[in-house]
Amino acid sequence: MNDEITHLEQEEAGVSSLAAVAARHGSEERWGFAAEQQGFAEQPVFTVRDLSVHYGKNVALKGVSMDIRPRRITAIIGPSGCGKSTLIRCFNRMNELIPGARVDGEILYHGENIYAPGVDPVVVRRHIGMVFQRPNPFPKSIYDNIAFGAKINGYKGDMDELVEKSLRRAALWDEVKTQLKKSALDLSGGQQQRLCIARAIAVEPDVILMDEPASALDPIATVRIEDLMQELKQDYSIVIVTHNMQQAARVSDETAFLYTEVDEATSARWGILVEFGDTGQIFTKPRDKRTEDYVSGRFG
Amino acid sequence: MATATTLSAGRRGRKGAGRKGDSLFAIFAALSGVLILLVLAWMVVSTTGTALPVFSSQGISFITSSEWRPGDGQFGALAFIYGTIVTSVIALVIAVPLSLGVSLFLTEYSPKRVKGPIGYCVDLLAAVPSVIYGLWGVFVLLPIFLQPVADFLAKYLGFIPIFKGPASGLSYFGAGVILAVMVTPIITSLCREVFATVPDSDRHAAYALGATKWEMIRQAVLPRGRAGIVGATMLGLGRALGETIAVALLIGSAVRLDTSILRPGYSMAAVIANQFQEATGDHIRALVGVGVVLFVMTIIINMGARALVWRFNRV
Amino acid sequence: MSKRRTPALGTDRDAVPPTGEDSGHWAGGRMAPGLSLAECRPTRRRVWRNRRNSTLVLLAVGLTMIPVVLILYQITAKGIATMDWEFLTSSMPFSFRREGGGFLNGLVGTLIMVGLASVVSIPLGVLAAVYLVEYGKKNWLANLIRFFSDVMTGVPSVFVGLFVYTALVVQFGFGALMGAAALAIIMMPIIVRSTEEMLKLVPNELKDASYALGAAKWQTILRVILPSAAPGIVTGVMLAVARAAGETAPLILTALGSYQLTAKLWGAPISSLTLAIFDGARNPFAAGQARAWAGALELLIIVLVFTIVARVVASRSRISR
Numbered sequence: 048m049n050d051e052i053t054h055l056e057q058e059e060a061g062v063s064s065l066a067a068v069a070a071r072h073g074s075e076e077r078w079g080f081a082a083e084q085q086g087f088a089e090q091p092v093f094t095v096r097d098l099s100v101h102y103g104k105n106v107a108l109k110g111v112s113m114d115i116r117p118r119r120i121t122a123i124i125g126p127s128g129c130g131k132s133t134l135i136r137c138f139n140r141m142n143e144l145i146p147g148a149r150v151d152g153e154i155l156y157h158g159e160n161i162y163a164p165g166v167d168p169v170v171v172r173r174h175i176g177m178v179f180q181r182p183n184p185f186p187k188s189i190y191d192n193i194a195f196g197a198k199i200n201g202y203k204g205d206m207d208e209l210v211e212k213s214l215r216r217a218a219l220w221d222e223v224k225t226q227l228k229k230s231a232l233d234l235s236g237g238q239q240q241r242l243c244i245a246r247a248i249a250v251e252p253d254v255i256l257m258d259e260p261a262s263a264l265d266p267i268a269t270v271r272i273e274d275l276m277q278e279l280k281q282d283y284s285i286v287i288v289t290h291n292m293q294q295a296a297r298v299s300d301e302t303a304f305l306y307t308e309v310d311e312a313t314s315a316r317w318g319i320l321v322e323f324g325d326t327g328q329i330f331t332k333p334r335d336k337r338t339e340d341y342v343s344g345r346f347g
Numbered sequence: 348m349a350t351a352t353t354l355s356a357g358r359r360g361r362k363g364a365g366r367k368g369d370s371l372f373a374i375f376a377a378l379s380g381v382l383i384l385l386v387l388a389w390m391v392v393s394t395t396g397t398a399l400p401v402f403s404s405q406g407i408s409f410i411t412s413s414e415w416r417p418g419d420g421q422f423g424a425l426a427f428i429y430g431t432i433v434t435s436v437i438a439l440v441i442a443v444p445l446s447l448g449v450s451l452f453l454t455e456y457s458p459k460r461v462k463g464p465i466g467y468c469v470d471l472l473a474a475v476p477s478v479i480y481g482l483w484g485v486f487v488l489l490p491i492f493l494q495p496v497a498d499f500l501a502k503y504l505g506f507i508p509i510f511k512g513p514a515s516g517l518s519y520f521g522a523g524v525i526l527a528v529m530v531t532p533i534i535t536s537l538c539r540e541v542f543a544t545v546p547d548s549d550r551h552a553a554y555a556l557g558a559t560k561w562e563m564i565r566q567a568v569l570p571r572g573r574a575g576i577v578g579a580t581m582l583g584l585g586r587a588l589g590e591t592i593a594v595a596l597l598i599g600s601a602v603r604l605d606t607s608i609l610r611p612g613y614s615m616a617a618v619i620a621n622q623f624q625e626a627t628g629d630h631i632r633a634l635v636g637v638g639v640v641l642f643v644m645t646i647i648i649n650m651g652a653r654a655l656v657w658r659f660n661r662v
Numbered sequence: 663m664s665k666r667r668t669p670a671l672g673t674d675r676d677a678v679p680p681t682g683e684d685s686g687h688w689a690g691g692r693m694a695p696g697l698s699l700a701e702c703r704p705t706r707r708r709v710w711r712n713r714r715n716s717t718l719v720l721l722a723v724g725l726t727m728i729p730v731v732l733i734l735y736q737i738t739a740k741g742i743a744t745m746d747w748e749f750l751t752s753s754m755p756f757s758f759r760r761e762g763g764g765f766l767n768g769l770v771g772t773l774i775m776v777g778l779a780s781v782v783s784i785p786l787g788v789l790a791a792v793y794l795v796e797y798g799k800k801n802w803l804a805n806l807i808r809f810f811s812d813v814m815t816g817v818p819s820v821f822v823g824l825f826v827y828t829a830l831v832v833q834f835g836f837g838a839l840m841g842a843a844a845l846a847i848i849m850m851p852i853i854v855r856s857t858e859e860m861l862k863l864v865p866n867e868l869k870d871a872s873y874a875l876g877a878a879k880w881q882t883i884l885r886v887i888l889p890s891a892a893p894g895i896v897t898g899v900m901l902a903v904a905r906a907a908g909e910t911a912p913l914i915l916t917a918l919g920s921y922q923l924t925a926k927l928w929g930a931p932i933s934s935l936t937l938a939i940f941d942g943a944r945n946p947f948a949a950g951q952a953r954a955w956a957g958a959l960e961l962l963i964i965v966l967v968f969t970i971v972a973r974v975v976a977s978r979s980r981i982s983r
Contacts (some may be wrong), residue, residue: 146459156699165700169708173557174699183548186570190554195566196556201705250556328367372880376793379786380807383854386847387810390817390825397828448722456719465723468730474901474969475733478936479958481945483733485875492966528729535726559704582816587727588689589818591911596943616820620911624918638824642817649816 051267090157092117092284093138094256098152100133100142106317107133109154112321113303117253120276120285122326124294125305126341131288132303135256138286139175140168164317173200176247180259182239184231184246189214191225192231192242196250209249215292216282217245218275237268244275248283255279257287261294292342295326302329304338391642398636401629409633410640413604415618417626422633424640426604430519430612431641434594435587437523437608442531443580449531450538455564466539473532483597484525489597493521497609511607518597519608522617525593530583537582542568543577559637574655581652588645591616615641733978734962739960744952750960753923765957767923768938771838774925775934776906778842779849784899787853792883794854795861808858812850818885822847823912831916837928845909849902856898860891895978900972904965910936935961 081091093115100108108130115121123131133142140161142148153160161171173196184192193210202209210227214220219241223229224344231242241262247255257276261269276285276298289295303323310315322338333339402409405422412423451452453466484493493516501512515521545568553563569576587626599611600621619634703709749764790807798804826844834840864887872882888895913919918931919941926932935957942954 140556141551141555144551159698159700161699163700167699167703169557169559169704170699171557172555172703177551178554179548179552179555181548183546183552185549185552185566186567195553196558199556199558199562199708246552246556351969368880369878370882373793373797376789376797377803379789380793380798380803380854383790383807383811383851387814390822390847391828393829394821394825397832401864445722445726448719449726452719452723456716465727465824468727471966471969472726472730473906474908476910476936476961476965477907478910478939478943479733479737479962481955483736484937484956486955487732487736521900531726559708561712561715562708563717585816589816589820591818591820596940616818616911619820619824620914623915635824635828636823637906642821645816645818645821646813649813652889653812 090117091115093156093286094153094155094158095137096153096155098134098137098154099152100130100137101149101151102145103147106315108137108318109308111305111318111320113320115254115284115286116301117284118280118282119202119300120280120298121289122299122302122340123204123286123288123305124290124292124295124302125318125321127290128309128316129305129307131290131305132258133318135258135286135288136177138178138254138256141172141177141191143168151301173250174252175254175256176250176252177256177258178240178243178247181263182236182243184239184242185233186230186232188228189231189234189242193246193249196246200250213245213249215241216248216279217241218271218278219245235268237264237271240264240268240272241275244272244279248279254284254286257285259288259290262290269294292330292344296330299326302326304329304333304335304341306337306341374460394635394642396638398632398639401632401636405633409636415602417622417630417633420629422629422636424615424633424637425619426602427613427615427637428640429604430522430598430614431588431644433519433608433612434526434598434614435584436521437519438526438530438587439584441524441527441578442534442583445527446531446534446538446579446583447576449535450542451564451568453535453539454542455568456562469532469535472528473536477529477590477592480525480529481593484521484593484597488525489516489521489549493517493524493597496522501609508606509608512609514609515611517597518610519598519605522594522598523608525597526587526590529590529593529623530587533586534579534583537579538572539578541572541579545571556582578652578655581648581655585645585649585652588615588648589641591620595620728847733864737955737962740952740955741957741962744956745959749953749956753921763953765933765935765938765953765960767921767933768935768957769960770923770925771841771917771920771932771934772907772936774838774927774932775841775845775913776903778839778927779845779906780899780903781851782842783846783853783902787850787902788857788888788895790850790854792888793858793859794858796879796883796887807854811851811854814847815855818911819844819848820911820915823915825913826912835929836916836918836931838917838926839928840934841913841934844912844916845906848909848912849906852902852905853898856901857891857895860894860898861887863894864890893975897972897976900968900975904968904972907968908936908961908965910934910940913937914940935964962964 079284091114095113095115098104098108098111111124111134119230123134125131136142137150137154138161140150142150150162153162155161156171156175175260185195187195190210193213194206197209211220211224214223219238222238223234223242231239236241240263243253244260261272264272273294276287279285280300287295287299289298301324304321305318306321307316308319322333322335324334329338330342333342399424404420405412406425408414410423410428411425412421413425413429414421414423417424436588449465449469453462453469495516497514497516497518497520498512500510501514504510505512528656549567549571550563558566594614595617598614598617600613600617601611602613602618605612615637619638622630623634750769751766752764753767790811794807795806798807823844826840826847830843831840868886868890869882872886873879877885913934913936917934917937919937920931921932922933924930924932939954939957939961942950942957945951945954
């Protein structure tokens with residue numbers, strides 16, 4: 048489980064500075080970039096290359112590069128306003144819904160740039176699901192909420208079965224199995240969020256993005272979501288944004304720490320990736336001082 | 348400065364003028380409010396009272412018969428009731444899809460730069476007085492659109508009873524079209540408000556599942572707005588029912604009931620406007636009676652619409 | 663549940679479920695090794711439907727814009743042709759056939775009747791709104807007034823005219839006062855509702871500050887609350903005035919219309935700009951119709967000026983609906 052990367056391979060793969068740092072320190076657990084020997088499923092799910100996001104004239108994120116591994120939970124943490132949500136929304140091209148947004152750089156999904164000209168965002172979003180901060184079920188029945196994604200993507204199998212399977216996977220089936228026709232808005236907050244997870248799962252993505260999925264929920268519901276995430280990661284790659292450091296430490300396998308950089312002259316602010324690595328290492332032996340300050344609670 | 352005067356006035360007022368002023372003012376204000384109720388009540392009483400002799404002499408045939416012969420004392424308003432309903436239905440059939448399209452465009456499709464001007468133009472349409480719509484309708488819309496379209500419909504679809512010729516631009520159809528133009532801004536602006544309240548997170552939820560824009564609208568926007576859309580339609584209907592001048596100029600003023608929409612007819616408001624100036628005695632009472640029937644219809648529709656819109660707002 | 667998940671093979675038409683699971687068939691594409699995102703397109707049907715509906719929406723917008731543009735353009739074009747100083751300053755010629763003359767009688771009538779109606783309905787309407795917001799609030803009377811104000815805004819204006827006819831004209835004859843009464847009844851509920859909305863926006867802190875200084879309620883209302891809500895109230899009032907200036911049907915029944923320029927307030931029929939246009943629209947002679955267009959232009963300018971100024975005032979003071 049030590050790195051087999053040669054410097055040559057690093058350059059070829061265009062690895063970020065972080066990986067270079069990792070190679071230097073040699074304590075990073077790296078998966079092999081010798082992808083050909085491993086299955087499709089072992090390549091990084093995402094490779095972010097020099098990603099920058101602009102909203103109009105303002106820069107929101109600059110120069111982010113990292114790799115997201117499959118079937119892990121990757122957390123993105125950082126002080127508020129540092130661009131965590133912006134970053135996660137790049138993975139399924141949701142930033143494009145904001146007028147004036149521009150994305151530079153690349154995000155490779157299984158080796159293919161999702162921002163390439165020929166790629167339809169509708170297709171991207173189907174493969175990369177998202178759960179939002181506030182549960183946002185459609186004002187329809189529980190059944191219709193889950194069936195919607197499947198229907199538009201042309202599911203031809205047994206819909207009832209798909210609904211049941213998705214609800215089971217989201218640990219919601221037992222609570223609602225007799226009330227599938229009930230309006231989704233009648234559920235509690237925690238149940239609605241699990242419904243949103245079930246809805247995202249129904250279209251069979253292989254990544255689930257979660258933008259602060261438990262921040263609007265009470266502690267008990269939060270725990271259930273976190274347990275659910277542990278189950279889900281066996282089948283899906285999960286990227287989660289959270290402002291709750293304890294949650295990141297509890298739940299994730301790897302963590303990315305984002306921070307705000309300020310240009311003294313223009314007082315423009317943007318987010319950068321400071322450190323990325325194994326969660327245990329980030330929280331116990333952070334390499335950057337800013338990381339250390341943040342995780343030790345010196346500022347938040 | 349206001350503060351200084353208020354201060355000194357207040358000090359004085361505490362003892363006398365202020366208190367008395369307060370109660371007097373409160374009474375005036377309450378009376379102004381009550382005035383509305385009184386006027387409305389008086390409205391109902393006065394008109395019904397005036398029309399009562401005709402109601403009693405005609406009985407139920409006032410609304411079931413279409414024999415309207417003032418000279419003979421025969422007053423059956425069915426033709427007018429029919430015409431009011433038909434023209435309003437035609438107006439809604441045209442206006443509701445148009446309004447939905449425009450309001451969806453303004454909330455979901457249009458870039459910011461275009462949204463303002465187009466929204467503004469639609470609102471301006473609502474401010475144009477109905478007599479101007481009527482004038483334009485008669486001299487412009489009629490020759491270049493209404494008559495040709497009516498002729499076309501009668502020629503190719505004339506086997507269907509509602510399109511039977513000979514076609515006239517001055518007809519239920521003509522009045523319905525101009526009503527549609529007048530009612531579209533109302534329905535559009537209400538629907539815009541309704542769609543604007545849909546939170547963006549709902550839209551994003553649909554997009555995140557890989558929905559196209561139309562799929563998103565169907566799933567996230569339209570369902571939430573259903574009650575509001577119906578309420579908006581009913582308010583538009585209420586306006587169409589009561590519209591007088593534009594209809595009077597375009598409906599053809601024929602005191603008969605026709606199953607073809609391409610033939611001239613009459614509406615309740617139009618007959619009042621057109622026949623009033625020459626009417627005397629019982630004829631006038633009958634026209635007032637027609638007004639009462641119109642009032643009742645409009646009130647029912649409007650109260651239903653408000654109830655729907657209020658329920659939507661509460662949710 | 664530790665099944666290995668590998669993405670399924672998928673193209674537009676067929677799909678093979680991932681190992682160990684039956685996920686059914688997906689008509690949309692799915693990514694797979696050897697397949698790229700660019701090769702996975704949404705089904706043609708979805709794309710077509712999306713495009714078709716976007717086109718329909720654009721069509722609706724286009725169709726709706728046509729009357730706007732046409733009306734504005736043609737009224738301006740045809741009206742300008744006849745509008746001249748003579749038109750603005752003289753009244754109807756004796757015979758319809760004759761060219762020349764103008765709608766001064768109508769303009770004067772409109773000014774008189776709308777003016778009278780405003781003098782009555784604005785203070786009463788604002789006062790009623792003050793009652794609703796400052797005194798009655800949510801009690802039964804206030805709710806009743808609110809509800810019936812809403813009902814009144816939906817009453818057809820021709821019915822209001824009928825009412826004034828049966829209640830007043832029968833006794834006192836046609837005239838400017840009667841017309842003004844009808845217009846006032848139409849204007850008042852509009853002013854009450856819009857003023858109420860504006861008064862509700864006045865922050866409580868402002869009122870508290872005034873009370874804390876020892877001001878009586880009526881003083882607070884007159885000196886603090888009303889001035890603070892003034893721009894919004896003005897907006898609502900101007901829109902009500904524009905509406906009244908454009909009314910025709912109630913005036914047929916109360917003012918009757920006249921070809922003479924008169925300023926008598928009661929006892930004699932009087933014209934309005936709208937009535938004059940209405941007559942002109944039914945006129946078989948070209949000269950009469952030409953005058954109608956010029957009158958329409960005149961009326962449109964008045965109404966649009968009021969409407970646009972009202973909106974500008976509203977947006978300047980950043981009042982939100």
